[in-house]
Amino acid sequence: MSLTRRQTLKLGSGGALALIISGGAGFIDRRSDGEVVSLPDDPTTTTTSTSTTTTTAAPVQVPSLPVAVDAAVIALGRRVIATTGEDDLQTLLRALPGIGDDPLVDAAAIVRDDFAQRRTVSVDGWVLAESEARAAAVVALLCEADEC
Amino acid sequence: MLTDARSLPSGTRRSADVCVIGAGAAGITLAMELMGSGLSVIVLESGGTDVEPDTQDLAAGDSVGRTLETLDNPVRLDQTRLRYLGGTTNHWAGFCRPLSPIDFEVREGLRRSGWPISHDDLLPYWDRATEWVRITDGDFGLDTWEQRLGLAAPAIGNARVEPFVFQLTYPTLFGLLYRSDLEASVDVEVMLHANVVNLATDDGRAVTAVQARTLEGISFDVTATAFVLATGGIENARILLSSTDADDSGLGNATDQVGRHFAEHLQVYAGFGVAESGAEALAGLAGDEVTIPSGRHAGNRHGAKFALGLTDDHLRDEATTGVEMQLLVGNLDAGRPAEEAGRAGTSEISALLGHRAESPESVVSLQALAEQELDPESRVGLGRATDATGMRRVELDWRYSADDRARVLGGLRTIAEAAGEAGWGRMQLIPGGVHADAIDNLVQGEYITLYSATPSEIDLDNFPIGVGFHHMCTTRMTDDRNEGVVDPDCRMHDVDNLWVAGSSVFSTPGVATPTYTIVALAVRLADHLKSVLL
Numbered sequence: 001m002s003l004t005r006r007q008t009l010k011l012g013s014g015g016a017l018a019l020i021i022s023g024g025a026g027f028i029d030r031r032s033d034g035e036v037v038s039l040p041d042d043p044t045t046t047t048t049s050t051s052t053t054t055t056t057a058a059p060v061q062v063p064s065l066p067v068a069v070d071a072a073v074i075a076l077g078r079r080v081i082a083t084t085g086e087d088d089l090q091t092l093l094r095a096l097p098g099i100g101d102d103p104l105v106d107a108a109a110i111v112r113d114d115f116a117q118r119r120t121v122s123v124d125g126w127v128l129a130e131s132e133a134r135a136a137a138v139v140a141l142l143c144e145a146d147e148c
Numbered sequence: 149m150l151t152d153a154r155s156l157p158s159g160t161r162r163s164a165d166v167c168v169i170g171a172g173a174a175g176i177t178l179a180m181e182l183m184g185s186g187l188s189v190i191v192l193e194s195g196g197t198d199v200e201p202d203t204q205d206l207a208a209g210d211s212v213g214r215t216l217e218t219l220d221n222p223v224r225l226d227q228t229r230l231r232y233l234g235g236t237t238n239h240w241a242g243f244c245r246p247l248s249p250i251d252f253e254v255r256e257g258l259r260r261s262g263w264p265i266s267h268d269d270l271l272p273y274w275d276r277a278t279e280w281v282r283i284t285d286g287d288f289g290l291d292t293w294e295q296r297l298g299l300a301a302p303a304i305g306n307a308r309v310e311p312f313v314f315q316l317t318y319p320t321l322f323g324l325l326y327r328s329d330l331e332a333s334v335d336v337e338v339m340l341h342a343n344v345v346n347l348a349t350d351d352g353r354a355v356t357a358v359q360a361r362t363l364e365g366i367s368f369d370v371t372a373t374a375f376v377l378a379t380g381g382i383e384n385a386r387i388l389l390s391s392t393d394a395d396d397s398g399l400g401n402a403t404d405q406v407g408r409h410f411a412e413h414l415q416v417y418a419g420f421g422v423a424e425s426g427a428e429a430l431a432g433l434a435g436d437e438v439t440i441p442s443g444r445h446a447g448n449r450h451g452a453k454f455a456l457g458l459t460d461d462h463l464r465d466e467a468t469t470g471v472e473m474q475l476l477v478g479n480l481d482a483g484r485p486a487e488e489a490g491r492a493g494t495s496e497i498s499a500l501l502g503h504r505a506e507s508p509e510s511v512v513s514l515q516a517l518a519e520q521e522l523d524p525e526s527r528v529g530l531g532r533a534t535d536a537t538g539m540r541r542v543e544l545d546w547r548y549s550a551d552d553r554a555r556v557l558g559g560l561r562t563i564a565e566a567a568g569e570a571g572w573g574r575m576q577l578i579p580g581g582v583h584a585d586a587i588d589n590l591v592q593g594e595y596i597t598l599y600s601a602t603p604s605e606i607d608l609d610n611f612p613i614g615v616g617f618h619h620m621c622t623t624r625m626t627d628d629r630n631e632g633v634v635d636p637d638c639r640m641h642d643v644d645n646l647w648v649a650g651s652s653v654f655s656t657p658g659v660a661t662p663t664y665t666i667v668a669l670a671v672r673l674a675d676h677l678k679s680v681l682l
Contacts, residue, residue, distance in 0.1 A: 072499035115568035
């Protein structure tokens with residue numbers, strides 16, 4: 001399975017990234033007034049959302065995605081890869097629920113269910129849901145491949 | 149009345165209906181409960197009304213087992229308990245909550261678990277103990293305390309984890325608080341500077357007299373109808389082992405149970421947490437104050453706060469031991485969790501959770517207390533060295549196992565998973581990676597000043613485990629004299645007129661801090677003694 005631009009954007013809008021976006025909007029900018037900027041369903045109609053943020057870590061702007069990816073999330077993804085040893089993008093994507101499914105999938109519910117079912121992974125001591133850890137790893141790999 | 153043994157002529161013999169040895173939480177509660185009952189009471193207290201180094205030195209000894217430490221700082225035996233009026237309540241942190249029903253059950257897979265009495269048996273005594281420890285009442289219901297405090301408990305709960313409430317007394321130093329009552333009493337005499345060195349006996353079946361001496365060399369004894377040992381989980385065993393008139397192995401030790409099963413609470417500074425919703429998720433964690441509405445201490449204010457623990461069902465289903473976790477707000481000013489290069493810290497998790505900037509208000513430190521499984525080889529014994537009274541110093545061989553450590557980790561992870569499931573946030577478990585840079589004064593009070601954390605130091609097989617200064621189970625309450633030392637009335641199995649008070653009689657430690665239950669058991673013992681002696 002190759003990751004096309006379209007799939008990448010689906011990832012951002014309703015797939016694995018949404019697991020985290022719904023859980024806390026980790027990958028998307030907030031406007032200075034705190035309003036969360038929603039990701040569009042259709043990337044062709046997207047305008048960039050590079051509003052001013054209060055972050056201390058400068059977000060990495062990725063032209064191919066209409067969002068700013070927080071460098072801290074990329075760093076976390078790298079730690080997930082280093083901890084688990086899983087660095088194959090396709091394997092990670094296949095293990096993520098939501099890929100190719102309804103883009104409105106309730107990502108937060110998937111994360112909660114991981115915790116409820118004790119599907120967790122420890123990264124530098126942080127107890128993370130498997131799905132959110134994999135999603136962070138996917139982001140790190142995409143960014144390394146200059147796909148984000 | 150308060151008297152001083154140093155003013156007695158050597159060779160004096162005193163007598164009373166009840167002789168209580170030790171004026172700490174248990175001994176003073178007993179004295180207060182017996183006051184005015186018609187029974188005469190002599191309480192023998194080793195120290196005076198404040199710390200005296202020479203007396204405190206009597207508590208020194210060797211620790212030959214697991215290291216006694218807290219946050220990487222070594223702890224001496226004489227720092228863990230105090231020998232003056234009020235006893236170890238003089239550095240009590242004031243946390244009160246009752247044991248759980250499961251603590252009284254025999255649990256499959258856990259050696260020597262369970263009490264010969266039930267949780268319900270103790271309920272009325274916990275209620276009465278609230279008066280002595282100075283908290284509102286015996287209602288520890290979550291709804292009750294959310295209403296009283298006007299705060300919500302952490303919204304973390306599933307079949308395995310639940311929030312609970314501590315009532316916090318500020319801190320009730322029994323010697324200070326009840327000194328005037330004791331001074332005014334005509335039927336209770338508290339004799340200071342009276343160091344008990346032997347429980348005299350002819351045949352080992354009854355104590356004939358308590359032999360005591362002062363550091364100045366004055367020897368005297370006390371006879372009584374009933375004797376109560378109330379000197380703490382280490383000294384109770386030490387005095388019994390040292391009393392060898394009838395048996396070299398000690399008094400009431402025919403089955404070799406005295407001093408065994410020594411248990412501590414495993415204190416683990418477990419790591420950090422990042423809340424998803426920031427400060428609002430933390431509002432209830434610091435707790436608040438309430439005013440006691442009625443009773444002896446009406447109008448007194450005390451605290452209450454919420455924490456997290458494993459449910460009885462989970463402990464039962466998993467045959468595991470209790471773990472409780474406090475989420476500490478506001479302890480991070482001086483010691484932020486270290487952000488190690490190349491490792492995931494609170495910044496990364498904050499980003500994961502959607503905080504665009506790390507919010508200090510959303511980060512808490514995690515402090516856990518855990519129960520250990522009883523081990524007969526974990527024990528209080530006697531060393532070769534002697535103290536200034538001529539008694540052999542204590543030798544403590546504290547043991548806990550790799551299984552205990554694994555159960556602690558499992559419990560912490562279970563709580564961290566519940567926090568994620570509830571949408572509360574994420575927890576970083578770095579037991580042993582959290583250090584305090586200074587502990588100032590363990591005798592007058594414990595002050596942990598600085599935290600730092602280095603996740604790279606995590607060694608899950610060998611992380612440091614601290615102590616809670618909770619010395620338990622060395623004279624266990626059991627039905628079977630082959631598994632413990634006292635019966636369900638706290639009377640020695642083999643010594644008819646000797647009872648034991650304090651956490652040494654705990655059959656199983658549980659995870660709740662012990663003082664509240666020590667006091668409840670003392671109230672119960674006072675009732676029992678009245679029923680026997682009056």
